[in-house]
Amino acid sequence: MPTELRRAFRALISVSDKTGLVGFAQGLAGLGIELVSTGGTRKALAEAGLAVRDVTDLTGFPELLDGRVKTLHPKVHGGLLAIRENPEHEAAILAHGIAPIDLLVVNLYPFEATIGRGADFADCIENIDIGGPAMIRGAAKNFRDVAVVVDVEDYGLVLEELKAQGGATGLDLRQKLAQKAFARTAAYDAMISNWLANEIGEPAPAYRAFGGKLAASLRYGENPHQTAAFYHSPERRYGVATARQVQGKQLSYNNVGDTDAAFELIAEFDPLRTAAVAIIKHANPCGVAEAATLREAYELALRCDPVSAFGGIIALNRRLDAEAAAEIVKIFTEVIIAPDADEDAIAIVATKKNLRLLLTGGLPDPRAAALAYRPVAGGMLVQSRDNAVVDDMDLRIATKRPPSEAEWRDLKFAFRVAKHVKSNAIVYAKGGATVGIGAGQMSRVDSSRIAAMKAAEAAKALGLAESLAKGSVVASDAFFPFADGLLAAAEAGATAVIQPGGSVRDDEIVKAADAAGLAMVMTGVRHFRH
Template sequence: MPVDQRKVARALLSVSDKTGLVEFARALAGHGVELVSTGGTRKALADAGLAVKDISDLTHFPEMMDGRLKTLHPKVHGGLLAIRENPEHEAAMLAHDIRPIDLLVVNLYPFEATLAKGAPFEECVENIDIGGPAMIRAASKNHDDVAVVVDPADYAAMVEELTATQGATTRATRRRLAQKAFARTAAYDAAISNWLAQELGEASPPVRAFGGKLSEPMRYGENPHQSAGFYVTGEARPGVATAKQAQGKKLSYNNINDTDAAFECVAEFDPARTAAVVIVKHANPCGVAEGASLEEAYVKALRCDPTSAYGGIVALNRKLDAQAAREIVKIFTEVIIAPDAEQEAIEIVAAKKNLRLLLTGGLPDPRARGLAFRSVAGGFLAQSRDNAVVDAMDLKIVTKRAPSEAELANLKFAYRVVKHVKSNAIVYARDLATVGIGAGQMSRVDSSRIAAHKAGEAAQAAGLAQSLAKGAVVASDAFFPFADGLLAAVAAGATAAIQPGGSVNDKDVIAAADEKGIAMIFTGVRHFRH
């Protein structure tokens, strides 16, 4: 046998996820491997007619404390950690009757799934695995001699290798499996520690870890020379990570980023109150609207910036129907994401073979707590998700003129949108639809001018004589530091404004609003999105 190969004589199997377990164990037994197992795993194998020893046959110690104590024993860890052909280790094994374990098959208690379903604290604690991670780390450390499998997806490849090598594992396979195993325990511990930090109300714990499971490798990242992969954390939040892809080619890195931005934005609009559509391009909304139907909302959203909408992402807050689908497919669209879709709508979309259709089963809660990360050189930033919503804000009218009922509805609409536009952000809205969006500028006044320019372009594209900004309201994601940004909006035709307030020059900005006769509301909440 080649020096890099290790014969598998004994395997220890202890799994929570029993997918493919019996078939895999039967293949191991076919290669003459002795099977040792625990609890429910042993029962599943025995019920399938396989010869399997109980872990207590190795340890001569009973399972106790509701299963908390069964594998934490020198005869288990000695069998995993012993270096083969090391005289001292061999002598210790002989003296203490420790038998080598050549293959460990373990997947962990389903802590992430338990957390995702909203289980109570005590149930989450009970689903924290202790013996599993300890065995995985022991086998992974000793991967020169021991193979460790933590994912049922690796069963087939393991059987293939055992067949090709007459029952042995290669060093290359053992090392690859060890890397995966260490990553699994790291992600598992990260999920637990982040959950406990949240339960304790610790916004910035002394050590922060996070991990994820590869959903799929990307052909490339943001640009073709960058490598990338899409990892999922197990968070149950509906969105691109949890969606079912009903149709279309694989998503790219940029598709995933943009689709997430679109769906998080459309979730601001309660589907029980209104139909809403968001069109995103390069992670920024380029058109957002409410309507009596998705079709109406889409037509209104598209009018805001039909040029940018080409090749964009469309997010819906309700079940995609045939009427909306027919409108959306009239122009080239990369992705449609919705909670669900009618069969006729799916068939309409299917006629565009490259158009991706993602169905999520629900909307993310914009009020829910969560974490957001961003990498920097030498570290990363972690912050709580921006879960502030305009309906929960203490809106303060600061001008002599109060907004009309229609203006107030449009101001709230615009503030829902501006939360999802890159800073500095300015949004013009009328008739519950965006009509001009200025994003990502170094100067707020420039964003205001760009949004006004886009409103003029949209009017021209629609064959209208005057800018769509005339009679619109304006929202700013942060305070106007000077009156110039507000005055630019007024010059474009805005009749009311909504902004956080908080500038040292608030009095001057309010005075300018009063002089121009517009209404203005302060929210007290900033929505920077860099």
């Protein structure tokens, strides 16, 4: 037998997730591999009629401390870490009666699921696996002699190799399994450490780690010369990661990013209050609206910038219905994402075979606390997610004239949208719909002028003589450092303004607003989005 092949004579199996367990173990036993197991795993195998040895027989030591100590023993770790064909190691295991373990099958206590269901602190602590990660790391370190399986999805692959190689595994497979094993324990420990930091109120721990599981390998990244993949994080949040793709081409790197941006924006709109639709292009909204129905909301959102909407991402806050679907498919769209869809709507979308339809099962909570992170050269930036919602803010009227009831509604609407526009952000809105959006400019004045230009172009496309910005309100993601940006909005036709305030020139800005007859509301909350 070539040295790269290692015959498996003994397998230690200890799994929390019993999916596929019996079939896999039956395959191992059929190849003459001795089965050793623990607790519930051993019971499940024995009940299936398999000959299985209890780990306490292997160690000669009983389980202790309510099962906290069962595999933490030299006869387990010695069996995993002993280097075959090393005379000193061979002599040591013979002297101490240690039986080599050639195959380790472990999946960990369900810590992620435990915190996901909101378990109490003590329950979460008890679901931190200790023996499992220790065994996994030992077996992975000794990959030249031991195969380690941490993922039920690998059972078939491992069994296929064992059958093909007469009960042996090849070095290439063992190396790949070892890499996955180390990544699994790293992701598991990252989840625990981040959870504990949050529990004890530590916003900046000395070490930070993040992990995830591969969801899909992507054809390329933002550009064809870049490699890319999509990973699921342990956080349970409705969106692309939870979505069922009903139809359409594989998602690209840019599709995933843009679709996430679209769905996070639309989650700002309570579906019990109103239907809402957002159209996203290059991670920025080019049209957002709310109305009595999804179809009406879509038509209003599309009106804002129909040119940019071509090839965009459509996000809805309610179940996609046939009326909305029939309108959406009239122009080329990359992705539709919604909590759910009617069968008639799914059939309509199916007429466009390349159009991707994602159904998430729910909306993310815009108020939920979580971490957001971004790599930089030589490090990583970590911050809490922007979960500030305009409905919860202490809004202050800064001008002599207060907003009218209609202006109040539109001001809140516009500020919801501005939160999801790249800075510097300016959003014009009227009647529950955006009418002009200026995004990502170095100057707030330029953003305001671009938004006004978009409003004028949209009016022209509708055959209207007057810009859609006439009689609108305007939202700014950050304060106006000078009055020029504010005055540009007034010139475009805005009648009311919402902005964070906090500039050293706030008094000057308020005076300019009063002089122009504008109503101004200050939120005290900034929404930079870089």
